[in-house]
Structures are given as C-alpha cells and as structure tokens.
Amino acid sequence: MSSQIVRQKFIALSDPARLDIVRRLASGPKTAGELAGPYPVSRPAVSRHLRVLREAGIARAEVRGREWWYSVDPAALQEMQAWLEEVRGMWSTALASLKDYVEEQDG
Amino acid sequence: MSSQIVRQKFIALSDPARLDIVRRLASGPKTAGELAGPYPVSRPAVSRHLRVLREAGIARAEVRGREWWYSVDPAALQEMQAWLEEVRGMWSTALASLKDYVEEQDG
DNA sequence: CCAATATGTAACATATATGTTACATATTGG
DNA sequence: CCAATATGTAACATATATGTTACATATTGG
Numbered sequence: 001m002s003s004q005i006v007r008q009k010f011i012a013l014s015d016p017a018r019l020d021i022v023r024r025l026a027s028g029p030k031t032a033g034e035l036a037g038p039y040p041v042s043r044p045a046v047s048r049h050l051r052v053l054r055e056a057g058i059a060r061a062e063v064r065g066r067e068w069w070y071s072v073d074p075a076a077l078q079e080m081q082a083w084l085e086e087v088r089g090m091w092s093t094a095l096a097s098l099k100d101y102v103e104e105q106d107g
Numbered sequence: 108m109s110s111q112i113v114r115q116k117f118i119a120l121s122d123p124a125r126l127d128i129v130r131r132l133a134s135g136p137k138t139a140g141e142l143a144g145p146y147p148v149s150r151p152a153v154s155r156h157l158r159v160l161r162e163a164g165i166a167r168a169e170v171r172g173r174e175w176w177y178s179v180d181p182a183a184l185q186e187m188q189a190w191l192e193e194v195r196g197m198w199s200t201a202l203a204s205l206k207d208y209v210e211e212q213d214g
Numbered sequence: 215c216c217a218a219t220a221t222g223t224a225a226c227a228t229a230t231a232t233g234t235t236a237c238a239t240a241t242t243g244g
Numbered sequence: 245c246c247a248a249t250a251t252g253t254a255a256c257a258t259a260t261a262t263g264t265t266a267c268a269t270a271t272t273g274g
Contacts (some may be wrong), residue, residue, distance in 0.1 A: 002133060007126050013117040026197035028204070032221060033130045043251055047222055050262095052255085066220045066271040074198050080149050084184045090133035097135075122232085139251060152233055154252055159231095173250045199230040219272075224267105226248070242249075 005057075006083045007071065009076055012056035018049045022058060022072055027073040029062075112164075113190045116183055119163035124148065125156045129165060129179055136169075136178040 013019050021035055036046040050070060053059035057076045061068045113188035115197045120126050128142055143153040157177060167176045 003123070003126060003130075007121065007123060010117050010120040010126070014114065016110070016114060017262095019114050021116070022194060023110075025195040026201065027115050028201040033219095034216095039261085042264060043220095044222080047261075051222080058164055063221095063270095066269095068221065072194065074195045077195050081188050081191050087129060087133040087179065087205040087262085088184050090177055094135040096132065102156045124232095140249095143251095148232085149234060150250095151235085151252080153233075158252085167219095170251095172238095175251065215274095217272100218274105220268105220271100221269085223268075225267100227262100227264080229260100229262070231258100233258075234256085236256105238253075239251085240249100241251105242247105244246095244248105244274085 006079060008056045009058055009080050010051050012058050015049065017046065019054065021049060024092055025070060025072045027061060029069045030065045031069055033063075033067070035070060043086075069092075113142075113186060115163045116187050119160050119165050122156065125152065125160055128153075128156060128160065132166060132177060132179045138164045138174045138176055139168075140174070142177060166174055 011016060013022065017039060024030065024035065032047060033043075036043045037049065039046055050059065050061070050068075053070075054061060057073055059070050060073055061070050063069075118184060124146060126161050131137065131142065139154060139157060140150075142157065143150045146153055157166065157168070157175075160177075165179055167180055170176075178206050196210065
C-alpha cells in the first residue's frame with residue numbers, strides 16, 4: 001500500500017461533508033440525491049465530494065438507470081487502519097528499545 | 108470522540124510531508140531540526156506542519172533546552188482506527204440486514 | 215415522442231492551505 | 245557576557261480546494 005494511496009484516503013476524510021457522507025453511507029447504500037439532501041451546499045458540490053470519495057476508493061457507485069447508488073468500500077477503511085496500526089507497532093518497538101537503553105545507562 | 112476532533116486528525120495526515128513525518132517519528136522521538144532535514148521545503152514550513160500535528164493531537168513536543176523533541180501520540184492514531192472500525196461495523200450490520208431483506212423478497 | 219427527473223461536468227469565483235522571507239525568543243558554550 | 249544555535253511565529257505570496265451557476269447526458273413515465 002503506497003503512501004500516495006493511503007494519503008488520498010486521508011484527504012478524502014478531511015472534509016466535514018465527506019466525513020459525514022461516509023458515516024451516513026455506513027448505514028446502507030444511498031443515491032446521490034439522498035446524500036445531497038441534508039446539506040446546505042448545492043447538489044453539484046456534493047457530486048464533487050462523491051467523486052473525491054470514489055477516486056480515493058472509499059466509495060463506489062453503481063449506476064441503476066438514472067440513479068447512482070453509492071456505498072462505502074470497507075477494504076479502503078481497512079487499509080487506513082492497517083497504516084495506522086503499522087505506525088503504532090513501530091512506535092511500541094521504538095519505545096521498548098528506548099526503555100532498554102535507559103535501563104542500560106542507569107543500572 | 109467528536110466528529111470535529113477525528114476530522115482534524117484526518118486533515119493532519121492528508122499532507123505528504125506530515126504523513127512522512129509521522130512515519131519517521133514512529134521509529135523514535137526526533138528534534139524539529141532532524142525532522143526538517145530531509146525535506147526540500149524550508150525549516151519554518153516544517154515547523155508549521157509540526158504545529159498542525161501538535162494541534163491535532165497526533166504529535167507532542169517536549170522542550171529540552173533549545174531543542175523541541177517530537178513524538179507521536181499512539182492514542183490519537185487509535186482514535187482514528189476506532190472511528191474507521193465503527194463505520195466498518197455499521198456497514199457489516201447494514202449488509203446483513205440487506206441480505207435478510209433480499210432473501211425475504213426472493214423466497 | 216418528449217417533458218420531467220437524476221446526475222455528472224465545466225468554468226469560474228473565493229476561501230483555505232502551504233510556502234517563503236524576515237524576525238523574535240530562548241539556550242548554550244566559550 | 246555574547247556570538248552561535250535551535251526553533252517558533254508573523255506577514256505575505258501563491259497554490260489548492262471548495263463553492264456556485266450553467267450546461268450536458270441519460271433515463272423514465274405518460
């Protein structure tokens with residue numbers, strides 16, 4: 001998983017509208033119209049947000065007639081979790097080494 | 108964990124320099140100077156990135172003399188993981204309900 | 215067939231983030 | 245004490261993201 005790819009996903013979730021859209025999508029697939037409904041911004045603006053989510057791989061769209069049904073891709077979220085887990089793992093290791101070093105110095 | 112707070116963390120990791128800084132910090136605490144070293148941008152620019160990471164709670168700084176020692180806060184990363192896990196959990200539940208519904212319709 | 219509907223895209227204006235240079239502050243070493 | 249060092253902050257220029265309006269495209273329902 002390249003750094004570029006994981007970063008694109010962090011960008012995708014860094015906007016309040018997109019973060020909220022993803023949260024709402026978690027309760028099941030929705031059309032672009034349903035998703036745009038609750039926001040004060042225009043529908044084309046939401047359409048752009050949906051594109052950002054699609055391009056980051058966080059959302060997918062299935063075109064059914066004139067409706068686009070959006071859903072989240074849990075694998076994309078899992079990739080983000082994996083990145084975070086990797087950093088936390090490295091940090092634990094680093095902490096352990098640091099502890100050994102300090103103990104060696106002291107006693 | 109408010110949506111605002113988790114979003115600030117996603118913003119923090121949406122920049123390539125900051126993503127890289129966090130990755131490098133995982134191998135152990137580093138000074139601002141060490142962190143700025145490898146980048147083509149100016150040191151004040153890196154200083155700003157470090158502030159963004161601090162304000163998001165992802166990095167902490169300990170001032171020792173004239174050096175600022177930075178380290179990652181694994182708890183912040185864990186909060187992000189928890190948010191992602193929550194969405195994934197909701198999605199599994201939604202999928203299960205959808206499956207039940209479809210089965211009811213078909214048979 | 216055609217008006218209504220659902221939606222994406224283009225072009226542009228504006229808000230926001232990022233970079234630079236200049237500067238302020240505090241600490242260290244002789 | 246004071247020059248060198250480490251670092252943050254301020255002010256401003258510029259790149260990037262986001263919003264709007266106008267438009268294009270495809271589908272549906274009568």
